Amino acid sequence: xxxALAEAxxxxxxxxxxxxxxxxxxxxxxxxxxxxxxxxxRLSEELRAASERLESLSAELxxxxxxxxxxxxxxxxxxxxxxxxxxxxADGEQRLADAERSVATTDAALTEAEHVLDRARHEGTAMAxxxxxxxxxxxxxxxxxxxxxxxxETEWRQPLDEMIAATEPLEVDDDALRAETEELxxxxxxxxxxxxxxxxxxxxxxxxxxxxTAQRDDLHAAKTALTQAIREIDATARDLFLQTFVQVREHxxxxxxxxxxxxxxxxxxxxxxxxxxxxxxxHASPRGKRTQRIHLxxxxxRALVALSLLFGIFLTKPSPFxxxxxxxxxxxxxxxxxxxxxxxxxxxxxxxxxITHNPRTTTEAADAVYGVTMQEPGVSxxxxxxxxxxxxxxxxxxxxxxxxxx
Numbered sequence: 001x002x003x004a005l006a007e008a009x010x011x012x013x014x015x016x017x018x019x020x021x022x023x024x025x026x027x028x029x030x031x032x033x034x035x036x037x038x039x040x041x042r043l044s045e046e047l048r049a050a051s052e053r054l055e056s057l058s059a060e061l062x063x064x065x066x067x068x069x070x071x072x073x074x075x076x077x078x079x080x081x082x083x084x085x086x087x088x089x090a091d092g093e094q095r096l097a098d099a100e101r102s103v104a105t106t107d108a109a110l111t112e113a114e115h116v117l118d119r120a121r122h123e124g125t126a127m128a129x130x131x132x133x134x135x136x137x138x139x140x141x142x143x144x145x146x147x148x149x150x151x152x153e154t155e156w157r158q159p160l161d162e163m164i165a166a167t168e169p170l171e172v173d174d175d176a177l178r179a180e181t182e183e184l185x186x187x188x189x190x191x192x193x194x195x196x197x198x199x200x201x202x203x204x205x206x207x208x209x210x211x212x213t214a215q216r217d218d219l220h221a222a223k224t225a226l227t228q229a230i231r232e233i234d235a236t237a238r239d240l241f242l243q244t245f246v247q248v249r250e251h252x253x254x255x256x257x258x259x260x261x262x263x264x265x266x267x268x269x270x271x272x273x274x275x276x277x278x279x280x281x282x283h284a285s286p287r288g289k290r291t292q293r294i295h296l297x298x299x300x301x302r303a304l305v306a307l308s309l310l311f312g313i314f315l316t317k318p319s320p321f322x323x324x325x326x327x328x329x330x331x332x333x334x335x336x337x338x339x340x341x342x343x344x345x346x347x348x349x350x351x352x353x354x355i356t357h358n359p360r361t362t363t364e365a366a367d368a369v370y371g372v373t374m375q376e377p378g379v380s381x382x383x384x385x386x387x388x389x390x391x392x393x394x395x396x397x398x399x400x401x402x403x404x405x406x
Contacts, residue, residue: 005120012113019106026099033092040085047078234276241275244316252312259304259338262287267309282309303330307339311346318350325355333360340365363387 054075149160156163249267256265263286271278282294284305294305307327314322328339336358343352343365354361370384 005124008113008117008120012110012117015106015110015113019103019110022099022103022106026096026103029092029096029099033089033096036085036089036092040089043082043085050078238276247316248312251315252309255311256308258342259308260286299330300332300335304335321351323353328356328358328361336360
């Protein structure tokens, strides 16, 4: 197969070279044909010019028969040369057609050679696969032979060669022995593949199964315990959330009534069946307006509703200290008054630090005011004033917003 492959490749290379030579010859013939065509055209032009000149000379010379004869002979010569060139052109075209047919024949031969090469390659690949399978089979048989030899030497605790040498020859019927061997081989084949390590693998598998079973039981127990703990935590969180929600809801209503001087408000669970996972809707209806969602209120009204909810949460679990950062910015003068009134009520039990730019919050609700001034360029001075009593202190500090302490 390899020799056939090499011969096919050589034949293919010769066909390619022949085809290249024919292509070169075709190009040369085409070039010569083009040159002949150009020359024919040039000769035609020359003939036309000569004919015109001949007519002119005939008109001029008139009765000079000798000149006419010479011109006729020249014209005949030109026409003979033209005929010869046309014949050469026809011959070139014929040779070109022959070359094209040769190229087509070479292409067909090249295609056939490629097919032969492909078949040879496929056959070579198949033979290589068969050789590989044979090598694998040989390796397998060699391994089995080595394993049998090692097993026998391990069981009998002596080399196989010594056992064979020490064995006395037996007088047996070879035919009967072969028949018995064939029968035993048939019985072994009916049993199928036998795993000599099956017992050990079975013991290991049993141990692995017992380990995995114990792990599974532990995981089931842990899962049950975690599920129970999650249920208890969810129940406790649900109870605590609902208790806190009821308190915040009531405090929110109280603060809302204080800040708005009336109206209606409410906190609602979107899904009361799943309070821990659902959204909380805030409904607010200031005095003189119908109930609507918070996003439909003005900015000042939304700020008051937010303050109502904030202080409602604060009342549910109050702390001795609270920091508010420009919460009064969207409020007008009337709402500032209500906010100051609420701060005055709450500051009896809680200390508030309010960052604000509103002078009413500073002057009406604050017990102490801290401000920043720049008396000299690049130098910030912190000025603190207690609204009831003497100034607290005067220090130099970094620039900051005005802060009021209530």
